[in-house]
Amino acid sequence: MKRFANCTNHPIILVTAALLALSGCSGLAGPAPQEKTAPPATAPEQTKQKSVKPEESKPADQQPAPSAKTAPPAEAKPDEAKQTEAQPPKKPPATAAADTEAMLADIEVVAEPASMAVLVNKQRKLPENYTPTDLVFPNVPYLLPKKSEKRKLRKEAAAALEALFAAAKADGVSLAGVSAYRSHTYQKALFNHYVQKDGVEKARTYSAVPGTSEHETGLAIDVSGIDGKCAATSCFADTKEAKWLAEHAQEYGFIIRYPEGKEAITGYMYEPWHLRYVGTEIAKEIKAQGITLEEYLGVVPASASE
Numbered sequence: 081m082k083r084f085a086n087c088t089n090h091p092i093i094l095v096t097a098a099l100l101a102l103s104g105c106s107g108l109a110g111p112a113p114q115e116k117t118a119p120p121a122t123a124p125e126q127t128k129q130k131s132v133k134p135e136e137s138k139p140a141d142q143q144p145a146p147s148a149k150t151a152p153p154a155e156a157k158p159d160e161a162k163q164t165e166a167q168p169p170k171k172p173p174a175t176a177a178a179d180t181e182a183m184l185a186d187i188e189v190v191a192e193p194a195s196m197a198v199l200v201n202k203q204r205k206l207p208e209n210y211t212p213t214d215l216v217f218p219n220v221p222y223l224l225p226k227k228s229e230k231r232k233l234r235k236e237a238a239a240a241l242e243a244l245f246a247a248a249k250a251d252g253v254s255l256a257g258v259s260a261y262r263s264h265t266y267q268k269a270l271f272n273h274y275v276q277k278d279g280v281e282k283a284r285t286y287s288a289v290p291g292t293s294e295h296e297t298g299l300a301i302d303v304s305g306i307d308g309k310c311a312a313t314s315c316f317a318d319t320k321e322a323k324w325l326a327e328h329a330q331e332y333g334f335i336i337r338y339p340e341g342k343e344a345i346t347g348y349m350y351e352p353w354h355l356r357y358v359g360t361e362i363a364k365e366i367k368a369q370g371i372t373l374e375e376y377l378g379v380v381p382a383s384a385s386e
């Protein structure tokens with residue numbers, strides 16, 4: 081099955097990533113001067129990206145940084161190269177948008193997008209133009225520019241994140257936020273851009289479909305160690321930060337949303353850095369049972385895994 085990144089969504093933007101040799105879903109690390117929250121534009125921006133692009137094209141949040149030693153996913157790399165050339169779009173924008181709309185029409189819309197337990201995945205999307213009303217800037221370190229919109233989380237999740245970071249620090253584990261909120265507008269512009277270039281079927285294999293990224297809920301955040309090492313890449317799994325999170329995140333209402341061995345249920349590869357806020361009650365139950373949010377909500381049987 082093909083998986084695409086929940087967080088892979090900002091293509092353009094990512095000159096930063098390249099510099100840092102980081103990858104992942106976010107614009108990540110570092111003072112990314114270029115990192116803008118603005119929706120992906122189109123051709124012009126692309127040229128800027130040159131060699132960067134890793135992020136976007138990679139299938140998952142976490143895919144190892146193409147720039148580094150790990151080879152990027154097959155479907156990603158080719159694309160990347162192409163994108164840097166600012167090719168003429170294959171489809172007129174209007175057609176691409178219509179294709180995207182048609183594809184989106186097949187995905188179920190969640191009834192309560194503002195619920196702390198909202199289930200957003202490849203089969204369930206947020207309503208068109210859903211925007212959380214209580215987004216704030218959590219007071220924690222980030223590998224993002226100070227005013228980046230991607231720092232934001234919904235208020236309750238932000239407070240919980242601050243408590244989690246403080247507790248980690250007390251245990252000698254210094255965390256940093258890598259990427260949190262992503263607006264629907266941004267996601268949509270980005271996706272349309274890819275559809276225009278590659279067609280809807282191909283685009284959905286490497287870019288999250290608008291409305292289906294958990295980052296749009298304002299309840300999800302990718303984290304790393306303060307040094308940014310292994311940010312949103314698979315090597316994060318072996319860090320002490322990942323181990324601390326796996327052990328304690330639920331105490332603050334967060335779950336490791338895409339656990340190892342549950343790929344068939346979540347639709348995503350193991351992403352030890354992607355935290356989802358659901359509140360302590362649900363988080364503790366999910367952790368205790370070793371299940372996913374899908375299983376907790378009864379959308380799929382708990383035995384369906386593996």
Ligand SMILES: [Zn+2]
Binds near residue numbers: 086087141355
């Ligand atoms: Zn993520």
